[in-house]
Amino acid sequence: MHHFFPSFLTQIILHLLTQIMTLKGGTSQACAACKYQRKRCTPECALAPHFRPEQTEIFKNAHKLFGVRNILRILEQVDPAMKNEAMRSIIYQANMRDRSPVHGCLGVIYQLQYQIRQAEKELYTVFSQLELYKQNQRRQQEITLSPMDSPESQQLQLGMGVEQSGNPGLTLFQNEVNDHTPQQPFVPVAAFQISYSGNENGSDVINVDSKDSMNMNNVMWGQQICYNENNDKSQMVNTQPLTFQDEVTHDYDEIYPFFDTIDDTQSYIDSKEANESRYICCLSSDSSQLKEATQSIQHVAGNTLKNAQLQVNKCLEIYGLVGGLGFGYVILGVLMEDIAQIAVACTGSELMQALTIFLEFAIGASELTKFARVRTEFMKILTMFFGVR
Amino acid sequence: MQHINMSSSSSSTHHPSAPCAACKFLRRKCIKGCVFSPYFPPEDPIKFTNVHKIFGASNVSKLLNEIEPHQREDAVNSLAYEAEARLKDPVYGCVGAISVLQRQVLRLQKELDATNADLIRFSSNQNILNMPQTTSGNYPQNPHALPPNYGTYSWNYNP
Numbered sequence: 001m002h003h004f005f006p007s008f009l010t011q012i013i014l015h016l017l018t019q020i021m022t023l024k025g026g027t028s029q030a031c032a033a034c035k036y037q038r039k040r041c042t043p044e045c046a047l048a049p050h051f052r053p054e055q056t057e058i059f060k061n062a063h064k065l066f067g068v069r070n071i072l073r074i075l076e077q078v079d080p081a082m083k084n085e086a087m088r089s090i091i092y093q094a095n096m097r098d099r100s101p102v103h104g105c106l107g108v109i110y111q112l113q114y115q116i117r118q119a120e121k122e123l124y125t126v127f128s129q130l131e132l133y134k135q136n137q138r139r140q141q142e143i144t145l146s147p148m149d150s151p152e153s154q155q156l157q158l159g160m161g162v163e164q165s166g167n168p169g170l171t172l173f174q175n176e177v178n179d180h181t182p183q184q185p186f187v188p189v190a191a192f193q194i195s196y197s198g199n200e201n202g203s204d205v206i207n208v209d210s211k212d213s214m215n216m217n218n219v220m221w222g223q224q225i226c227y228n229e230n231n232d233k234s235q236m237v238n239t240q241p242l243t244f245q246d247e248v249t250h251d252y253d254e255i256y257p258f259f260d261t262i263d264d265t266q267s268y269i270d271s272k273e274a275n276e277s278r279y280i281c282c283l284s285s286d287s288s289q290l291k292e293a294t295q296s297i298q299h300v301a302g303n304t305l306k307n308a309q310l311q312v313n314k315c316l317e318i319y320g321l322v323g324g325l326g327f328g329y330v331i332l333g334v335l336m337e338d339i340a341q342i343a344v345a346c347t348g349s350e351l352m353q354a355l356t357i358f359l360e361f362a363i364g365a366s367e368l369t370k371f372a373r374v375r376t377e378f379m380k381i382l383t384m385f386f387g388v389r
Numbered sequence: 390m391q392h393i394n395m396s397s398s399s400s401s402t403h404h405p406s407a408p409c410a411a412c413k414f415l416r417r418k419c420i421k422g423c424v425f426s427p428y429f430p431p432e433d434p435i436k437f438t439n440v441h442k443i444f445g446a447s448n449v450s451k452l453l454n455e456i457e458p459h460q461r462e463d464a465v466n467s468l469a470y471e472a473e474a475r476l477k478d479p480v481y482g483c484v485g486a487i488s489v490l491q492r493q494v495l496r497l498q499k500e501l502d503a504t505n506a507d508l509i510r511f512s513s514n515q516n517i518l519n520m521p522q523t524t525s526g527n528y529p530q531n532p533h534a535l536p537p538n539y540g541t542y543s544w545n546y547n548p
Contacts (some may be wrong), residue, residue: 077479086480089480101452102456107469109487112493123504133508
């Protein structure tokens with residue numbers, strides 16, 4: 001056939017081919033897929049556009065999980081326009097499986113769900129805190145409008161008998177709480193600045209609505225998805241997942257029944273130790289702050305009232321309550337005076353216990369209308385702890 | 390290896406010689422040491438069908454053999470999930486879910502940053518980070534700081 005070609009054309013073609021090969025740095029290389037399979041990479045190779053010659057490791061992962069035949073089958077099923085995206089997802093999935101042979105992509109999903117849960121909790125607490133500040137600001141504006149010496153304003157200052165209408169501060173975020181801990185009520189812990197760690201039980205099947213994924217025109221191939229071939233294969237933490245979009249409305253009255261059960265003085269005093277641990281474990285899994293507070297309190301020797309006040313102050317500071325509870329420092333001051341007077345007579349650990357309980361109450365009592373009840377409960381508990389005065 | 394029904398489904402144990410879903414599908418004898426049988430009970434044939442369609446039985450068995458036995462159930466469940474996701478969405482598979490979740494994380498993070506900024510603005514406006522330094526004995530100038538002298542309140546503790 002060659003003699004039908006004018007010789008000059010042949011020369012031109014050869015020349016062009018040489019140019020091309022030189023540009024490519026030698027003979028054109030087989031794609032990673034064909035290299036792996038040790039076969040000739042033809043121009044029709046379906047995998048060549050997706051696996052550059054140097055991506056041997058990536059192809060190896062994809063091949064290990066899917067196999068060539070299955071990859072090709074998937075590619076055939078999708079629109080030609082979406083082939084690149086499909087291939088990217090296949091590669092990503094295979095890389096995740098390589099990184100975590102047990103959980104694969106599901107591990108990533110678990111982790112993301114956990115992050116979402118944590119972020120939602122944090123958002124909830126920040127929102128509630130913000131709302132408290134706003135409420136407080138509004139109340140302060142009301143107070144400054146009225147004269148200071150009138151009994152009404154005194155009442156207002158002390159927080160008694162104020163009818164609070166409208167939305168309670170902590171329900172702002174109620175439709176976004178996502179929490180499945182049956183054993184503890186969800187208590188906003190921003191004031192404690194301690195992360196709330198729940199122990200969820202049970203793993204739910206994750207049902208992905210395929211509509212979600214189909215609505216995306218471009219998948220977010222963000223930072224977290226980048227797979228570096230040199231990543232070391234660390235096992236992913238298997239945190240239990242929740243179902244998507246599971247919304248729980250939180251009712252803050254949950255916290256009260258807990259304390260309503262403490263009416264039996266005798267049994268309460270008898271099981272003081274058990275209750276202490278129950279209260280303290282409700283607060284946080286981070287015991288270092290608690291320890292620090294306890295130690296600082298136990299250094300109060302020969303309690304004077306002033307010393308006790310200072311120690312209580314320090315406690316609240318450690319818990320981040322200074323500047324935390326916007327519902328009224330006036331109220332807080334009153335209660336602290338109560339604590340301080342009692343604190344004169346008690347030991348460090350007893351004071352710690354009382355404070356712990358008080359703080360739980362304080363966190364729950366976001367509205368002024370609850371103040372009276374809070375105070376009553378608080379006094380009950382102090383009485384139980386330290387005996388009738 | 391004793392054939393044990395380790396499936397998480399609540400079905401009662403089947404006859405020891407009944408083939409697992411995998412061997413049923415592949416039309417072969419389910420031997421005693423079948424790697425699939427603990428995780429693909431005959432009651433749930435779809436599970437294996439899906440997994441085989443996407444990954445292939447040989448890949449799955451290779452994968453399982455590389456993992457510790459106590460982790461195999463998790464592995465099979467994750468594969469089953471991924472296979473189902475890929476069947477529902479051939480383009481993105483389970484990666485679609487990951488993308489949705491990542492977007493959600495970013496959105497929440499942005500919201501958190503914005504709200505934290507609000508909070509900081511509020512707290513700095515209200516100057517609540519000041520600790521009371523002196524005992525003034527009067528109503529505190531800054532009502533949001535802790536009252537320096539608790540004795541100013543007429544409220545006494547009466548049991």
